[in-house]
Amino acid sequence: MNDLIIALIKVVFIWVWVLLIAVVMTWVERRGAAMIQDRPGPNRAGPFGLLQPLADGIKLFTKEDIIPAKAKKLLFILGPILFSLPAFSAYAVVPFGDKIILGGKEIILQVADVNIGFLYIVALGSMAVYGIVVGGWASNNKYSILGGLRATAQLISYEVPWGLALLAIVLVYGTFSLREIALAQQGTFLGILPNWGVFKQPLGFILFIVAAYAEANRVPFDLPEAESEIVSGYHTEYGSMRLGVYLFGEYVNLCTLSALIVTFFFGAWHLPYINMASFLGPISYGIASFLVFFLKVSFFLWLFVWVRWTVPRFRYDQVMGLGWKALIPLGLLNLFLTALAIQLTA
Amino acid sequence: MAKPVVEKRYKLSEQVYLWELIKGMGLTWKHFIFNVKASFRPEPHTIPTCWQYPEDRRPIAPNFRGAHMLMLDEEGREKCVGCGMCAKICPANCITVENAKVPEGEEAKYAGKTYSKTFTIDWLRCIFCGFCEEVCPKGAMMLGPEYELARYTPEECLADKSMLLANFHKAKQEGKLRPPREPVPVVGAAAKPGEEKPAASADEKAVTSAAKPKVPVKAKPKAAE
Numbered sequence: 001m002n003d004l005i006i007a008l009i010k011v012v013f014i015w016v017w018v019l020l021i022a023v024v025m026t027w028v029e030r031r032g033a034a035m036i037q038d039r040p041g042p043n044r045a046g047p048f049g050l051l052q053p054l055a056d057g058i059k060l061f062t063k064e065d066i067i068p069a070k071a072k073k074l075l076f077i078l079g080p081i082l083f084s085l086p087a088f089s090a091y092a093v094v095p096f097g098d099k100i101i102l103g104g105k106e107i108i109l110q111v112a113d114v115n116i117g118f119l120y121i122v123a124l125g126s127m128a129v130y131g132i133v134v135g136g137w138a139s140n141n142k143y144s145i146l147g148g149l150r151a152t153a154q155l156i157s158y159e160v161p162w163g164l165a166l167l168a169i170v171l172v173y174g175t176f177s178l179r180e181i182a183l184a185q186q187g188t189f190l191g192i193l194p195n196w197g198v199f200k201q202p203l204g205f206i207l208f209i210v211a212a213y214a215e216a217n218r219v220p221f222d223l224p225e226a227e228s229e230i231v232s233g234y235h236t237e238y239g240s241m242r243l244g245v246y247l248f249g250e251y252v253n254l255c256t257l258s259a260l261i262v263t264f265f266f267g268a269w270h271l272p273y274i275n276m277a278s279f280l281g282p283i284s285y286g287i288a289s290f291l292v293f294f295l296k297v298s299f300f301l302w303l304f305v306w307v308r309w310t311v312p313r314f315r316y317d318q319v320m321g322l323g324w325k326a327l328i329p330l331g332l333l334n335l336f337l338t339a340l341a342i343q344l345t346a
Numbered sequence: 347m348a349k350p351v352v353e354k355r356y357k358l359s360e361q362v363y364l365w366e367l368i369k370g371m372g373l374t375w376k377h378f379i380f381n382v383k384a385s386f387r388p389e390p391h392t393i394p395t396c397w398q399y400p401e402d403r404r405p406i407a408p409n410f411r412g413a414h415m416l417m418l419d420e421e422g423r424e425k426c427v428g429c430g431m432c433a434k435i436c437p438a439n440c441i442t443v444e445n446a447k448v449p450e451g452e453e454a455k456y457a458g459k460t461y462s463k464t465f466t467i468d469w470l471r472c473i474f475c476g477f478c479e480e481v482c483p484k485g486a487m488m489l490g491p492e493y494e495l496a497r498y499t500p501e502e503c504l505a506d507k508s509m510l511l512a513n514f515h516k517a518k519q520e521g522k523l524r525p526p527r528e529p530v531p532v533v534g535a536a537a538k539p540g541e542e543k544p545a546a547s548a549d550e551k552a553v554t555s556a557a558k559p560k561v562p563v564k565a566k567p568k569a570a571e
Contacts, residue, residue, distance in 0.1 A: 035381040036374045038395050043385075206364070310374045311367060
């Protein structure tokens with residue numbers, strides 16, 4: 001019973017936390033874009049425009065909910081749900097801190113430490129594309145269907161390098177559990193560097209982050225949306241809160257992907273050269289590990305925004321070319337080199 | 347001669363794309379940091395290319411043509427004599443002037459012997475060309491600095507005399523009154539008198555002066571001073 005309550009608290013806490021990050025991200029995205037483009041951005045609602053997401057939420061909730069007459073109603077309703085559900089559920093296996101000891105009970109800061117957490121994430125990551133395809137198909141609109149088709153074509157060109165990069169990580173750490181991978185990144189590597197995945201897998205990191213941008217449908221790989229080519233892509237026909245769910249799902253996805261990047265490559269909650277557990281109390285250590293983790297996550301969230309307003313969109317065939325002709329050979333090379341290094345050092 | 351097409355040969359570092367991407371991100375970072383620093387300044391105009399409109403306005407040009415004003419002279423008398431030349435010249439036909447003799451006992455309020463009983467400008471029709479200001483023999487009309495002319499109903503866009511005078515008082519209070527415009531030199535002076543006679547006949551004094559247009563425009567305000 002006690003465990004059940006703790007699990008429930010963890011689920012609700014991380015759910016609310018991720019939602020909060022997604023809300024703040026809409027503000028960060030808009031203000032960040034504005035600052036990069038030499039304009040102030042939304043700065044009227046509240047101090048620095050911080051209440052803008054609230055205003056947007058009220059707007060989206062009070063707008064008329066339109067389902068086009070020729071749309072397939074069931075699929076149309078299902079689309080946003082299919083898109084945002086995997087984004088939320090992927091967070092279940094991501095550790096958001098080390099552990100916290102409350103009342104003599106050790107609580108792991110992770111909703112579920114699944115020993116195949118890795119496969120779970122890969123599976124759910126591929127699920128999200130169904131939301132886009134179903135939404136695009138059900139809208140009965142040529143731009144929407146083009147957006148959906150692009151999503152599938154993009155999927156098959158980035159899922160392979162993404163999987164190859166993950167395989168190399170599995171080779172390095174020898175486990176599928178995200179918590180064990182995070183724990184293995186304590187200490188130093190080669191004496192001077194922090195023992196982070198990025199120093200063991202530099203090429204793998206580049207492959208992973210490029211694939212992550214494609215996975216999140218973000219610029220420069222936002223082909224399913226591509227507002228300058230196909231209106232708004234898969235969510236052209238969506239309005240009110242259905243659109244809101246799509247956009248929200250995108251930000252939750254960003255949060256999940258940033259958390260994965262941090263877990264795999266940037267030492268999760270470990271600070272470089274400092275072992276927080278050695279001088280902090282059990283409770284303050286738990287909180288500190290959580291904060292360190294989200295400090296790193298917030299950097300990668302910002303990187304998503306930063307790249308978005310720097311790089312123009314890739315052309316459709318260029319994404320395919322990049323995926324098949326550059327990333328997959330590099331991924332195979334990375335896998336081969338990793339295997340070789342492990343064989344030679346073992 | 348057509349410009350020969352030169353196919354760009356990309357260097358290896360450009361083909362790899364990653365280094366170029368980092369260079370681009372450096373550029374956007376510079377803009378970001380500059381604007382973030384700027385947005386913490388207290389004054390409303392922080393980011394150089396953006397005007398935060400209601401608090402922070404662009405300076406207007408010295409000869410800006412905004413809302414009309416009916417001018418008063420130094421002694422606080424209305425300069426307008428109600429001659430109707432502005433109504434005559436108005437290309438949008440938006441000015442209506444009703445002329446009358448100054449009633450007994452109210453001479454202190456008006457500079458001339460006649461005055462405009464009503465003076466209405468339809469701002470929905472007005473094109474703000476400034477001809478009324480140029481043609482006025484008394485320098486009684488001027489287009490002011492006010493440009494926020496949006497109203498809720500069409501009726502509110504009919505500017506009557508009190509509004510035009512209020513515009514003058516407001517501009518004077520805020521020190522935004524500019525010196526009168528230099529008269530435009532007249533090229534075809536022969537054609538002018540015939541054209542202006544009927545309008546000018548409203549005021550006896552203006553008839554004589556309008557025979558040689560534009561000169562009195564300059565002369566009269568000086569005489570008033």
